[in-house]
Amino acid sequence: MDTTGTRIPVTLLTGFLGAGKTTVLNHLINDPEAGRIAVIVNEFGAAGLDHDLIEASTEETILMQSGCLCCTFRGDISKTLGALMARKKRNELSFDRIVIETTGIADPAPILQTLVMDDLIAPYFRMDGVVTLADAAAGPATLDAHSEAVSQIAMADRIVVTKTDLVSEDDVAAFETRLADLNGRAKPITADRGAVPVGGLFGISAMREDVSAEDIAAWIGNSSAPQDAANGTAFQARHDHCITSASIEIEAPISANAFDFWLDMLLAFKGPDILRMKGIVHVDDMPWPFVFHGVQHIFDAPVPLKNWSGQDATSRVVVIARNMSQDDLDASLNMLRMKPKEVETTADGMVHETAPMPF
Template sequence: MISQAAYGAEPNKDRRIPVTVLTGFLGAGKTTLLNAVLSETSSGKIAVIVNEFGEAGLDHDLIESVEDEIILMQSGCLCCSIRGDLAGTIADLIERRDDGFLRFERIIIETTGLADPAPILQTLLIDPELARTTRMDGLVTVVDAANGSKTLDAQFEAVSQVAMADLILLSKTDLISAKVTDALSMRLNGLNPTARIERPVAGQFDPKQLWGLSGLRKGVRQEDAIAWTTSAPEPKIDPLANLSGLSKPKPVSFAPTPHDTRISSASIVLDTPIKDSAFDYWLDTLIALKGPDILRVKGIVFLEGIDVPFVFHGVQHIFDPPVPLKNWIGDDRRSRIVVIARDLTRPELQRSLDMLRAHQPKTGTKEEVLLGHD
């Protein structure tokens, strides 16, 4: 997957179009979020691809005109439905942009409520034209705070959407108590320890929070790449969640359901660089044995003989080309690897990570588990 040959000349600027995948279960609030994005002008011109206009519920006050199945918005953004297949729709938009008929700087793909995001992420990589012209900028999952727990209990698709997210947005928090919201936030953090969880307030949400979520991009800041591969801070419990706010709030908790226990995540930190052959063998073995169940693998890895680290990322058996972090500074040469998987127990993940540990000096390895479910 990553070898010393991968370290070479790299253009200073990535000219591929950033793509954000917006997912969330039925009724979570994707439509509200889309309308907020399409009404904004500070993020530049955006192409939004939705499954059906009827489902999208676009705010007609924001629509300027409709041309050739393309809805043009007053903000300069545009919106279209998926015609045929996703790859064909994106390729058509890019071709029309290159010909000067459309203008946009980024793409949002809104999935159906029941959709598994993995095939969309893979499409962006396995289609040769899309791999050349687009890059994954982040996966955003909207969760209905009022009904989120019930949805997670009943629908494993919703659990997978949470587990794969870079950013989780809790909607409708104004409809429920802070205590219930805190409990749901803790549950979401358990399913995906690396995702940032936000509670946007209506009228105060900045769409720019949706951009630049992936650490796998050229020129990414060192601190952003590290944050992308480490555990996010645990959600803060509202001290005023009780009636008076004067007594110590009770800790929030939830009983893990069978759906939750199907998701496991673990991480390893390696203090010294690893041989590229050892890393590739570990990754190839993990994919061969458990590929369909690997929701995401991501990390920063230092290889022997190379001064700068690589950022890597994969979904199931499909991986992005690794990106060297040429602006890395300081003496920190630790590799950080995160695996989020479905239907793998913690011991299975641990045994996999032990393959990497075996190639480290006995006194120079630190391994930590972010979270796992037995």
């Protein structure tokens, strides 16, 4: 599979009903800095595209004056992506990236998994980032009532706060504090009546070989959550709908056995409840680090950073999970600190560990 960055980047635009995804899309389509993008929506009628921007249309595709295009999908995103790639190869369409607008109640996980698992599209597309819109006016009540909205926020790489003009500054500040409690690692952006700087939406993922240390830091994010000085894990203080988040930094290279054992056990016991996991890992006896990303039990191929020039050998791992206590999540991450003698693989291929399992 291509990991060099030549695959077409895909941005997932999500957010609960009424958050303003259509307004953001219309601004994006009309922004010359966005370049040639293919926007995939559920239905044209629901998208409410600005008809003044439309140049030509067919039953399944709308071409915009900006050079962008929009197409519909009705339940099978892999077929839609495959059809777009086929038309691109035939020079019938031209685009450099894709933006997928989900329905307001959609869980982003299935689309993320499709981009990894589908053998027909995975070689051609890569996830660039999850961008979640959060309505400053209706958002607090939505988060209280709908676990889907909480998951969308927790899984985001970027959070776009919309409709700030409809509420007071104090209400906006309180809402942003709640968003930070839910996901303190996602860079927040405020939309100006639907307009968002393109640079804040694209180029998010670090899953490419030419990534810089700065890009990785931005992708993993810096949490404002308190940190346990004794074990180096940071955690989120708020628990909305049983969602917790934790991260760990380990300065010395990690034992390969310890990392494999930790990951295998975490997925075996809690795989369906892992919303997202990502990080950069420096492994013993490996000349370069690698970045990885997973959703539930599905992982994209890890990307080795063979051109890594940074002197920092700190591994950083972030886990966002549902129905997992903070103590269990912190204990799981601390398994990464185990020394090789604590995790041993015998001649029969069985892994034995000396530390107790936290689950």
